[in-house]
Amino acid sequence: MIFVDTSFWVAYYNSRDPRHREAVELIHDAAGLVTTNHIRGETWTLLRRRTDHALAAKFLDRTERSSELRTVFVSERLESDALRWLRRHDERPYSFVDATSFATMRAMHIRDALTYDDDFTAAGFRRLS
Known part of the structure; x- marks a missing residue:
């Protein structure tokens, strides 16, 4: 299984993102993809602000x-x-959504992530992008 983070979804769906082409290539060969409802909400917000309503809605439709x-x-x-993890880790300004992603990944024994966020590697996971 591979966890998919907001930064990756945004690059994949936003053709103006500098990492768009790489994201399209990486997801083409990926299987067993996992994300969370928090990632979906965060991605909707970023796509809606950076692109337009239609593209953000397309993301929701496709992921559903x-x-x-x-x-x-x-x-x-x-x-x-x-929340427990966040209280113990003050070495980086981790986000709440990232912490819920890490908790999900640990619970599901997922080590690999499609992400452009260095916080995943800092938290001990492997970035595939």
């Missing part, structure tokens, strides 16, 4: 219907794990 992607809904337990 995709048989290649599993969207995990962050539970109370995962959120509690994320």
